[in-house]
Amino acid sequence: MSDYHHGFSVSIERTSDERVLLSLHARGKLEHQDYATLVPMLESAIAGMEHPKVDVLFDMRELDGWEIRAAWDDLKLGLKHGRHFNRVAMVGNKQWQEVAAKIGSWFIGGEARVFEEKTEALAWLQQNA
Template sequence: MLKYINDLEPHVVGIHAEGEVTKEDMEKVLLPRIDELVQRQGEINYLLVLETDVQNWTAGAWWDDMKMGLKNFTKWNRIAVVSDQKGVQWFSDIFRFMVPGKSKGFALDQLDEAVKWVSEKDQKQSS
């Protein structure tokens, strides 16, 4: 199940994943919020708190996740993934080499640090 994380800065989408994550969760919770954020500000700051095993994501959920990533490829600004699964944290750190923007993994006990990091606004360089 996916749930919104409230009380974040307006330029950050926060999602908490627990239990089974389905295609319906993606379509009703995550995708509309990401689309709204892109329309409003043109970039994505995304916080994912993953308190479920990645194996609990259905094939449809993974497919929608991949489509969302590709559709918004140039829009990613900051991605923070919070999980106690070491493989997830490692992948999040490596992911920064595959997408524009910044990506960083955090442990569950570092949630406050993750929120602070994903909420930071980058200074745009002037030409």
């Protein structure tokens, strides 16, 4: 039995009629199956909303990266639902995570920022809630 853990812990909270808070805690190297689980959950949460706004709290401190297919899944998610993302707050402390955040921001309609502390990230998300 392996001690290696990977994937997302996911929480989705409807904060108003048209707004959702998606909280993700990523661990290890993300795989295709992680997105096969996440994407239907997100799509179900925003189903029926005329103009959904998704705020994301993405804790990346234990993230080691993406497998190639999972990186493709992440890109497809951004292309399909990027206009719904309002604010994406990423909590991380590695240089490559800031680079990944900048690249990811090209595929969303809103803002993306990297924070070292989760409390700062939450405060930023709640500023315009």
